[in-house]
Amino acid sequence: MSVTGTVRQKMPADIAAMKGGAPIVCLTAYTTPIAKTVDPHCDLVLVGDSVGMVLHGLPSTLGVTMEMMVMHGQAVARGLQNALMVIDMPFGSYEQSPQQAFANAAILMAETGAGAVKLEGGQHMAETIAFLVARGIPVMAHIGLTPQSVNTLGGYKVQGRGDDRARLIGDARAVTQAGAFSVVLEKVPQGLADQITADIAIPTVGIGAGAGCDGQVLVVDDMLGLFTEFKPKFVKRFGALGEAADQAVANYAAEVRARAFPGPEHVFADEANK
Ligand SMILES: Nc1nc(=O)c2c([nH]1)NC[C@@H]1CN(c3ccc(C(=O)N[C@@H](CCC(=O)O)C(=O)O)cc3)CN21
């Protein structure tokens, strides 16, 4: 709340200031109604490129386009008053050069009204993160399991075990040094996530990284039980909306076939009442 008592949308600096304090609550959203549902409860709402797998039936996030991100970003923005909106940069929109990243991040920011962008990568993306931040674009980093690299990682596996542990600590330090305001840690062992959280000055937001992170994020359709094509181990279903929808549709079909729907309350008389 601001001093005038009206709701004020959070900014990246507000999220950064939550380091070490009350856990940062984050969920994804892709549409206006879900944005409205999650907004009062969340500090940060992510328009994730998971939208491709969750809403468009794509086999991975690699086919997600700038146009899809802009359209879903605009829809989410219409539903937010409180939470910071962060938007994922899609595969192919930022990896080539800092200049390419800036051009596409500027489109996402200008066309959707997002307060920050998120991109996948650690040490190798540090230069790009610094380039964006220097030009007015707040950046959330994403390290550990980076789904856009599923083909080189060889699957959606735990990251940061064994020799990878030092590399992941280096990634966390590099994105911090580059000026990211927070960092997603995806599917990394709990002890390593705790160590990184203690080691860096920016908040860690975990997904499959344990309760010691500075915040948590999940794909909203996963936690609602609406997306059930697969269930990563880190997902907890807080609802069963997929089952509820299936039951409602089955009831509708049965009532149509029985001519029980529409009923008298859903129809119109031939003559208007005097
Ligand atoms: N619905 C949904 N939820 C997500 O969390 C999510 C997406 N989609 N799409 C983009 C990425 C992809 N992510 C994924 C996808 C699959 C697993 C998964 O199946 N994990 C299994 C083990 C797989 C393996 O070891 O190869 C698990 O049990 O966690 C994890 C994260 C996270 N993101």
Ligand SMILES: CC(C)C(=O)C(=O)O
């Ligand atoms: C799972 C989160 C962190 C994400 O990147 C996405 O939804 O695309």
Ligand SMILES: [Mg+2]
């Ligand atoms: Mg993503």
